[in-house]
Amino acid sequence: MQPIVTKELTKKFGTFIATNAITFEVKEGEIFGFLGANGAGKTTAMRMLCGLLRPSSGEAKVAGFDVYKQADRIKQNIGYMSQRFSLYEDLKVKENIRFYGGIYGLSNNTIKEKTKQLLQKLQMEAEADQLVSALPLGWKQKLAFSVAILHDPSIVFLDEPTGGVDPVTRRQFWDLIYEAAGRGVTVFVTTHYMDEAEYCDRISIMVDGRIQALDTPRQLKAQFQAESMDDVFLKLARGK
């Protein structure tokens, strides 16, 4: 069973078509990059897959559940991290972890155990009782990602997760993503950074609500006779 399957998925706002009949599949444990200029329809597509937005037409299944009828089941099985922070700045690191564990229904013992593991992995044991607002940006993002997969979802959606951090921190962030994918978690990520696109197993590029290209980074570069993903993207976005 594929974690994400869509067929002709469409969302209209009045006469404006935000996502126009997109069809794609994401494989288990895959890192799937979702690229596109601002306003190309990425966020709309992602919101439909997360059960936040009802599609106008078409089909989609996430983690085997229908986006129309089983949005609640989908929510149980996915993690989500947005471009803006998913963490509460005025809560301590520990309290944030406990809060998100709590709303996903984890038991107190599980939360305690997971908190310990998580802090150890991120080497943040010393900061457990600090307010999130006191942490550097890169740390916050790593923490936000770890919190998003705290309840062991089968799919995690990342909406421009690495905005505003330096390449080194971004690389460290991707190590976390690889590690999660290695454990079988499917990663669906939107990004602006073309160097990040290269880290994905497969990428799709959206232009004006449609998916214009979908393949591995290597294949795409070959197909468009481009040096880098940057070139591929520019060629597509400019309309050839």
Add this chain to the structure above:
Amino acid sequence: MRQFFVFARKEFYHIFRDKRTLLILFGMPIVQIVLFGFAITNEIKNAEIAVLDQSRDYYSNRLVQQLQAGSYFKIDQELQSHQAIEAAFKEGRIKMVVVIPPKFGESFFHLHKAQVQLLADAGDPNTATTLINYARAIIGNYQQELNGPQSMPLTINTTVRMQYNPALKSVFLFVPGVMTLILLLVSAMMTSITIAREKELGTMEILLVSPLPPAMIVTGKVVPYIVLSFINALVILGMGIWLFGMPIKGSIVLLLLECALFVLTSLGLGILISTVTDKQQTAMMASMMGLLMPTVLLSGFIFPVESMPLPLRLLSNIMPAKWFIIILKDIMLKGSGLREVWPQSLVLCGMTLLFVTISIRKFKIRLS
């Protein structure tokens, strides 16, 4: 249920770690009630007046003494001429001048008619009216005293009793008013701000993606404020009773239930505001301008509704605060029970239902 407690605990962290929120929650009610109770008052005490006594006989002297006798007036100056009146007012201290014309006692007993002129500084009309009324009452008493019991066969004796608030204490009006204002402010403004904050910071999205049902998100955010609002209501009531001697003649249980009802109405309003705004600033402005101002002006808290022109009187009916103030005053001062205040309570129930229904509909539209 566990999810709910996790959520509510998070909300308490937000509240107790934000000094501004704490100040609004607990500082403001106390400051307001003290301000309204002690400083801003309609009562007159020791108002400074001047006397121009051109008669200077036994009877005029006694009249002046009578004026001074109570705690209402303090004679600041004895004027010597009419010209001095203008100058005395201009100094600004004097609020009223009593002019007693020559031969006061003589004309009273021989012509059966004496005159006293009262001049008040009507720059502040309310104070002027109150001063004149006090002075008239004192002069009236004096007149009866002079007449003795036997004279003047045909008179109508008016005895006045200020029912429910014999001492005309303005604090009796201000305690229910401030309580209403604070509950409205805390419940409506704070909840609309706290929900708008989640939207502004982007955490609302995370919550909506989580398995929490939207209704639980809203209740989880609102319940801590219900608890705190209720504590606030108790504090204000306590201050009213022990600091200002406000009576509670009716049932205290009913009073608290009505408080709870009004808290719910205000929360409904707050949630409604938050469904139409995405920014904390907007939520705050909407609550301040759209809620507080009209409430202060139209609820009968400061200006009596009865003396407003018809359009404003009609408008005042949509203020939840107006109904709550009536309920509070009736229960506290008149000792009314549910039999008397059920119409107002019903209005509040209806409003609550309306706000919540609209909010739910708006919330759903946003999601789809």
